[in-house]
Amino acid sequence: MKLLFKHCDILAADGEGYRWIQDGYLGIDGDTIDYIGSGKPAAPYDREKDMKDRLLCPGLVNCHGHTAMTLLRGVGSDLPLQEWLFEKMMPIEDRFTAHDIQVGNALALLEMISTGTTSYSDMYFETATAVENAVAAGIKANLCRPSQCFDPQETYAQNQRAKESIQLFKDCNGLADGRILIDFAIHAEYTNSPHIVEAYSADCKALGGRMHIHLSETKKEHEECIAKYGKTPAQWFRDLGTFESPAFAAHCVFVTEEDLAILREKGVSVVHNPTSNMKLGSGFAPIPHMLELGLNVALGTDGAASNNNLDMMEEMHLAAVLHNGFTHDPTLMKPAQVLTMATRSGARLQGRSDTGSLDVGKKADIIAIDLTRPHLFPNIAPLALMTYSAQGSDVAMTMVDGRVLYENGEFLTLDADKILHDARACVKRLYA
Structure with missing residues (x-):
């Protein structure tokens, strides 16, 4: 089906930047954007939808989290x-049972989809439950079962977590027309043994996988790794071959110049999690310096137990004001940079070259912001509006691959009442 959105404001791609179209038109053919412009296209569409007072933006990409931990929110x-x-x-x-994890993930999907x-x-573990949920919900997901080892005597052949991760990759990578991608994952240096990490990293490279890790989240983690191995976590992972695959590292709060050089040389993307890092008192990553060095920097919420929400709008706001305030430079983090971190850079990190911006030929992964909200008027600078004013609750529509998942408070692919009912039952049992 061909769908035309009309009379909408659009934050369309303009090279690596953005152009603001007022009272414009955006056409979708199946799952792909086929027209963006200020004038009505000549080609006919099966359906036209009036989007007056709506700002169309690229869908947000949350690059790091532990969704089942919604059931631990506040603990x-x-x-x-x-x-x-x-x-x-x-x-x-x-x-946690597999059912708890599935319910916690479903609760997270409600929160994420409704906030853009x-x-x-x-x-997370029991990852097959997240695969099942994502397929049903219609969202895109890069999912992984992390490798861990708490017994230094355990051999790689005995490590069940690595086996589960690799089997998940073989069984589920590319499901739902590519909406589901399976990544490899190493939880962290401090929850692993070197021989497990080295062997697992080699398997990731051999199978053409993508690696998701935690890296130098706290000063304690960073310094204890140096005391134990004589290396920083970034050096430790590099020497064990983890960065020989496309990799992305969450946090990177305590990193040295040499660490940053390693990340740049190996093409490792960084996931900035400002809320979680500051709530836990960990500090925050040197994002402006990373951007100057040319690193690909994306945004993530982390889990709801350390955030305590999954609202990417909040992460964008904080990523902008945090670094400006710390450096006393209001020009440091520009709104366009922050939106790019939450969209294009995240899509690049996930290995999704066909999304992340509103451009002809890209997938129709689109959110609509309700411009009738008092705090969004007047809309005279939409990039600033998205970065400093918009909130997750302002999302009026969420679309993935041309399919509307959420609109005007209604979930179209998920049974919100059932999910909330099941979540209450899980919480009652877990905290009895």
Whole structure:
């Protein structure tokens, strides 16, 4: 079917930048954008939809999270990462069933889809449940089952987590016409053994996979790695072959100049998680310097237990004002840069060259912002509006591959009432 959006404002691609079209038209043929312009196209469309008072933007790409942790939202607040993770998170996660994880992921999908996320990257176990949910919901997802090793005597052949990860890649990569991509993942240096990481990294390279890791999230992690191995985490991963595959690293809060040189040389993308990093007192990554060096920097929310929401609009806002405030330079992080981090750069990180911007030939991954909200008037600078004013609750429509998943408060592919009912039951059991 061919669909034409009319009388809408559009933040369309203009090379690597953006152009603002007012009272414009955007045409979709099946799952692909086939027209963008200020005048009505001559070609006929099967359906026309009036989008007056709507700003069309590229869908947001959330590049790091642990979606099932929505069921842990609020637990262990105001604790440093190591204590939060090992003393608060893991004891409850040990009681998670596959059903709990599926429900927690579904709850996260409700939150992400309704706040403008069209594609997300997730690191968690029982990953097949997330695959099933994503296929049904219509969202794009890069999913992975992380490799971990807590017994240094365990051999690679004995490591069940790595086996599950590789089997998931073989079974599910490319499902749903490519909407589902399976990544490899190493949770972190401090939850692994070198021989496991080296062998698993070699398998990732051999199978043509993409690697998702946590890297130098805290000063403690960074310094303990140096004390243990005589190397920073970035050097440790490089020497074990992890960066021989396309890789992306969440956090990168404590990185040296040599670490940054390694990331640049190996083409490793960085995922900036400002809310999570500051809530846990970890600090924040040197994003402006990374951008100056030419690193591909994307945005992520991290899990709802450390954020405590999955609203990418909030991450965009914080990524802009945080670095400007810290450096006393209001020109440092420009709105266009921040939107690119949340869209194009995220799509590039995920290996999705056909999305991330509103351009003819790109997939129709589109969100519509409701410009009738008082805090979005007047719309005289849409890039600034998206970065500093817009909130997740302003999303009036979320579309993936030309299919509307959410519109005007209604979920069209998910049963929100059932998901919330199931989530209440899970929480009641987990916290009894």
